[in-house]
Amino acid sequence: MIKNNIELDIKVKCIEQGTTQAQIAEDIQTTKSYVNRIIKKQDGVVNKTFVQMLEALGYDIELTYVKRKENTEGGLDG
Template sequence: MVKNNVEIDIKVMCIEAGTTQAKLAHEISTTPAYVNRVIRQKETVVNKTFTSMVEALGYDIQLTYVKRTENGQDGDQR
């Protein structure tokens, strides 16, 4: 199971970045509807087969987000 609430995570990141899901969609050359669908279906964010393998081994998945700094270095971790 993916432990993160990807939908909330993306919404918080959008707020922190001062952007919207629609602007994010434009930035990555896709539609707002597709961005919304992806974040609502967190099991598809991580490959379903990979998720099944990890679960079969007795693990859950927890995503960690690391903010990039202006110079491309890793910054704050979530």
């Protein structure tokens, strides 16, 4: 079972960033309705089979969000 409320997590992250789901959709070149459907769908973010495998092994899933750090040149570290 996924312990996170992904819909709420996304809403909070959007508020923190001062953005909207519509802006995210535009950034990733998809539609607002698709972003909304993925967020609301229980198994839309994490593969259902992956969840079932971990459940069979006795695990629940908790997602942790870690903000990426950008280097001084504007690109991502890595």
